[in-house]
Every structure is written in structure tokens, then in C-alpha cells.
Amino acid sequence: MARTRRIDTGELPEAEAIRLAQQGDAAAFERLYRLHNRRVYSLCLRMVGNTAEAEDLTQEAFLQLFRKIATFRGESAFSTWLHRLAVNVVLMKLRKKSGNESSLEELTEPDEESGGPRRDFGGPDLRLSGSIDRVNLQRAVEQLPPGYKSVFVLHDVQGYEHNEIAEIMACSIGNSKSQLHKARMRLRELLHEALRAQAREDRKAASAETGGKD
Amino acid sequence: MATITCREFRSYLAPWMEGERSEDAQAHVRACPNCSSVIRDLEAIHTEARSWSASEQDAPERVWTALRTQLEQEGLIRDTIPASVDRAQAAAPRTGWFAGLFPRLPRPVLAGAYLAALVAVAFALSGPVNRRVNEARWLKGTQISTSPLSAQLNFAEQNSSSYVTRSNSVVSASLHQNLAIVDNYIALCEKSVSEEPQNEVARDYLYEAYQQKADLLTQMTERGENVQ
Numbered sequence: 001m002a003r004t005r006r007i008d009t010g011e012l013p014e015a016e017a018i019r020l021a022q023q024g025d026a027a028a029f030e031r032l033y034r035l036h037n038r039r040v041y042s043l044c045l046r047m048v049g050n051t052a053e054a055e056d057l058t059q060e061a062f063l064q065l066f067r068k069i070a071t072f073r074g075e076s077a078f079s080t081w082l083h084r085l086a087v088n089v090v091l092m093k094l095r096k097k098s099g100n101e102s103s104l105e106e107l108t109e110p111d112e113e114s115g116g117p118r119r120d121f122g123g124p125d126l127r128l129s130g131s132i133d134r135v136n137l138q139r140a141v142e143q144l145p146p147g148y149k150s151v152f153v154l155h156d157v158q159g160y161e162h163n164e165i166a167e168i169m170a171c172s173i174g175n176s177k178s179q180l181h182k183a184r185m186r187l188r189e190l191l192h193e194a195l196r197a198q199a200r201e202d203r204k205a206a207s208a209e210t211g212g213k214d
Numbered sequence: 215m216a217t218i219t220c221r222e223f224r225s226y227l228a229p230w231m232e233g234e235r236s237e238d239a240q241a242h243v244r245a246c247p248n249c250s251s252v253i254r255d256l257e258a259i260h261t262e263a264r265s266w267s268a269s270e271q272d273a274p275e276r277v278w279t280a281l282r283t284q285l286e287q288e289g290l291i292r293d294t295i296p297a298s299v300d301r302a303q304a305a306a307p308r309t310g311w312f313a314g315l316f317p318r319l320p321r322p323v324l325a326g327a328y329l330a331a332l333v334a335v336a337f338a339l340s341g342p343v344n345r346r347v348n349e350a351r352w353l354k355g356t357q358i359s360t361s362p363l364s365a366q367l368n369f370a371e372q373n374s375s376s377y378v379t380r381s382n383s384v385v386s387a388s389l390h391q392n393l394a395i396v397d398n399y400i401a402l403c404e405k406s407v408s409e410e411p412q413n414e415v416a417r418d419y420l421y422e423a424y425q426q427k428a429d430l431l432t433q434m435t436e437r438g439e440n441v442q
Contacts, residue, residue, distance in 0.1 A: 026282075026291040033278055041273035046266075058273045059281050066290055132262045141263075156263035181228035188255050 018078060022070050033062055036079060039158060040086045046153040047090045049142045057093060061086035076167055083160075084168045087150050094146045131195060140190035148183035155180050218242050223249050231256055396427045 012020075012031050020028035040061055045054040064085050072081060141149060150169060154160045155176075160168070165176040217238045218226070223246070226239040230253065243250045285291045403420035 024290060024292050026285075029285065029291050030278070030282070033281070037273045037277070038270050041277070042267070042270040055273060055277050059277050059284075062281055063284060066285055067288075130258075132258050134262065134266070137259065137262050152263070156260050157266050159264070159267060177228060177232065181231065184231070184256050184259055187259050188252070191255075191259070 014078060018069070018072065018074075021066070022072070029066055032065075032078075036082055037062070039079070040082065043083065043086055043153055043158065044090055046138075046141065046157055047146070047149055048093070049138065053093070057086070057089055061089045064089065077164075080164055080167050083154070084170070087154075087168055091146055091150065132191060136191060136194055137187070140187045140194065143190055144183055144186060148179055148186060151176055151179040152183040152187070156184075220246060220249055227252070227256075231260070392430055393427070396423060396430055399423045400427060 012028065014032070014035060017028040017031040017035070021032055037058065041054060041058045044057040044061070045051065048054055048057065061082070065082055068085075072078065141152065144152065151165055154165045154168060155162070162173045162176040162180075165171075166173045169176065171179075218241075220242075223239060223242045226236065226242075227249075229235075230239055230243075243253060282291075400420070400423040403423045407420050
């Protein structure tokens with residue numbers, strides 16, 4: 001029967017926990033899980049926007065980690081290695097959901113050079129500043145293509161540097177920077193669209209109110 | 215005066231957000247309300263997203279529970295050795311947690327001990343239907359009160375040993391061998407608990423060890439009585 005209570009692993013350092021986990025020590029596994037589950041779960045949650053799926057993906061990411069832990073040689077930081085597994089698990093899930101086996105590049109939108117310019121850049125428009133909140137930004141993030149979303153969540157939400165993201169996503173640093181910029185620009189567009197839709201709704205409601213009074 | 219156009223500024227925007235701000239770009243942003251508005255929007259997006267990390271939460275406990283169950287099913291983990299058993303020994307190959315309790319024994323002896331303990335436990339668990347009655351008699355005989363369980367077990371051991379020794383020398387040898395293994399196990403567990411009284415796992419092991427000894431002694435008593 002599984003023991004579900006927490007085992008007191010004290011302040012076992014990560015390196016020692018890794019060494020013991022490589023020998024199958026249950027407490028060491030738990031220590032590693034406790035150290036990293038928050039970030040992995042948050043990443044999954046931001047990527048899929050659904051707690052049940054995020055829980056499944058977190059479990060899957062750690063399962064893969066623990067299956068492979070004996071092969072970890074410390075060439076990269078443990079958290080980077082874990083995040084790479086987690087991102088791959090999430091992207092795989094999103095690919096399956098969308099029904100195609102696309103590459104990371106295909107999980108982003110066509111860039112402005114090859115796919116033609118996207119819409120407005122700096123044109124007169126509604127001001128976003130002051131109108132961005134958690135709910136509308138989260139809604140916009142959910143609409144991002146998976147590749148953009150990964151880089152955006154890793155950089156802007158979780159605070160990873162581009163060199164770390166390049167390692168996690170197995171891409172170049174330049175690619176990471178470019179994906180992040182496109183993600184932010186796309187978010188800006190999505191937020192503008194939402195703002196315009198909201199403005200239309202408000203106008204409609206106002207005119208209905210005026211019409212009712214006449 | 216702006217030195218670059220809005221279209222040209224587009225290539226400066228990503229570096230700008232990374233903190234690389236050339237003179238040309240700065241001059242353009244100062245002069246162009248539209249491009250400075252884009253920058254404000256992107257900075258607002260970044261700031262809002264960054265604030266999310268403050269509210270990150272652990273995954274619900276059920277995730278670890280399910281994960282642990284799966285790891286056990288796949289045989290990827292073994293139960294934790296109480297911390298007082300030298301963790302440095304974890305580097306050496308083991309046959310499981312039980313082996314960790316007897317680090318100095320050679321592997322064949324260890325295998326034999328392991329098997330003997332399993333047999334002893336299985337033997338005790340598969341005892342006669344009236345075992346409960348005998349257990350009750352044994353418990354009464356040992357006068358369980360507030361005194362430590364180990365002292366009660368030692369007292370019971372003396373009584374049980376005398377029964378078995380009188381009755382059957384082969385059974386006696388086998389049961390005494392098992393008893394020695396369980397006693398050794400108890401000694402290690404007691405050491406762990408005395409060093410780490412708050413360690414639930416160590417306490418569980420000690421409790422299980424006492425249970426094994428109690429079962430074994432019950433069995434010895436029954437054996438002795440049956441032969442008589």
C-alpha cells in the first residue's frame with residue numbers, strides 16, 4: 001500500500017537527493033518532488049489552463065523524470081532537465097489534442113517575414129496599459145500557439161533566462177528571443193481584440209438602454 | 215527629431231524589450247506616440263505575467279499520492295531507510311530495505327534471514343483459528359500494562375522459550391533462529407527511534423517489528439502447548 005504521508009527528509013540537499021533517488025530511495029524521490037512540483041505544476045497549468053489536465057501532466061512529467069533519473073549526469077541543471085521533460089510532455093499532449101504531430105516550429109505562427117505582416121503595429125488604437133488584468137491576459141495566453149506559449153510562460157511568468165529556455169526547448173537563444181517577442185506581440189493583438197469586443201458590447205448595451213428610455 | 219521610421223523601429227523593438235536601447239530607437243520612441251504606446255503595452259503584459267509567479271501553488275497532494283503509487287507499481291522506489299541507518303551505505307548495492315537493516319551480513323546469510331523472517335511472519339499469520347484466543351491468553355500471561363512493550367515481549371519470550379525447548383528441539387532451533395533475526399531487527403529499529411523519535415517511518419518499523427515478535431512468540435507458545 002502506498003504511504004501517502006510526508007516523510008521527513010529534512011533539508012536534504014538537492015544533489016544528495018538526486019544521488020539517493022538514483023538508487024531508488026523513496027524519501028529522496030519525495031524530496032525532489034517537493035522541491036520542484038510547484039514550478040512544474042504552474043507551468044502545466046499555464047500551458048493547458050485546466051487544473052485536472054495540469055495535474056495529469058505534472059504526474060506524467062515526474063514519472064518520466066524518475067524513470068530516467070539514473071541517466072542524469074548533471075551536465076545541465078536538474079531543474080532545467082526537469083522543465084525540458086515537462087515542456088515536452090505538455091507539447092506532446094497539445095499536439096495530440098490538435099490531432100497532428102507537428103514540430104516545435106509548426107507550433108508557432110508564421111513569422112512576419114515568411115508569413116506576411118500581421119495586423120496593426122503601433123497604429124492608433126485603444127490603450128492596453130491599465131486594462132490588462134490576470135483574467136484577460138490568461139485568456140489571451142490560452143489562445144497562443146503552444147510554441148509561443150511555452151517560451152512566454154518560461155520567460156515572462158517563471159523568469160527563466162533565454163539561455164536556459166534554449167536548453168529547455170532545445171533551440172537557439174536567438175530563437176527563444178524571437179519566439180518571446182512574437183508571443184508578446186500576439187498577446188497584445190489578442191488583448192486589443194478583446195478590448196474592442198468589450199467596447200462593442202458596452203456600446204450595444206448603452207444604445208439598448210437609450211432605446212428603452214425613448 | 216526621429217532618425218528612423220516606425221517600420222524601421224520594428225526591428226529595434228525586441229532588443230528594446232531585452233534592454234538594448236540604441237540612440238536611434240530612443241529618439242524614435244520619444245517622438246512617436248504610437249511606438250511608445252506599443253512599448254507600454256508590452257511592458258504591461260510582461261509586468262502582469264511576472265506577477266503570476268507570486269501566486270504559484272503546489273500541485274494538490276493527490277498528484278504525489280498517485281505518482282508514488284505508480285512508482286511503487288513500476289518498482290522504481292523502495293521504502294525509505296530510517297535516517298539513522300548510515301545513508302552512506304545507500305551507495306552500496308542492496309536487495310531492499312530489509313537488507314539495509316543487516317549491512318554486515320554476507321548475501322547468502324542475508325537471503326536466508328530474509329526468507330526465515332518471511333516464513334516466520336507467514337507462519338504466524340496463518341495460524342490456527344483459535345489464534346485470537348491464544349493471543350488473548352498470551353497477552354494476559356504477559357500482564358500487559360503501562361510497562362514498555364519490549365519488556366513485555368522479553369517476559370513472554372522467556373515463557374515461550376521454555377515451552378518450546380521442553381517440547382521439540384528441531385522446532386525450537388528454527389523458532390529461536392527466527393527470534394534472533396526479529397530481535398536484531400527490533401534492536402536496529404529501537405536505535406533508529408531513539409535517535410529520531412519523530413520519524414514516523416522508524417516508528418512504524420519498530421511497531422511492525424514488535425508485532426512480528428509477538429506473532430512469533432504466540433506461535434512458539436502454541437507449538438509448545440500442542441506438543442505437550
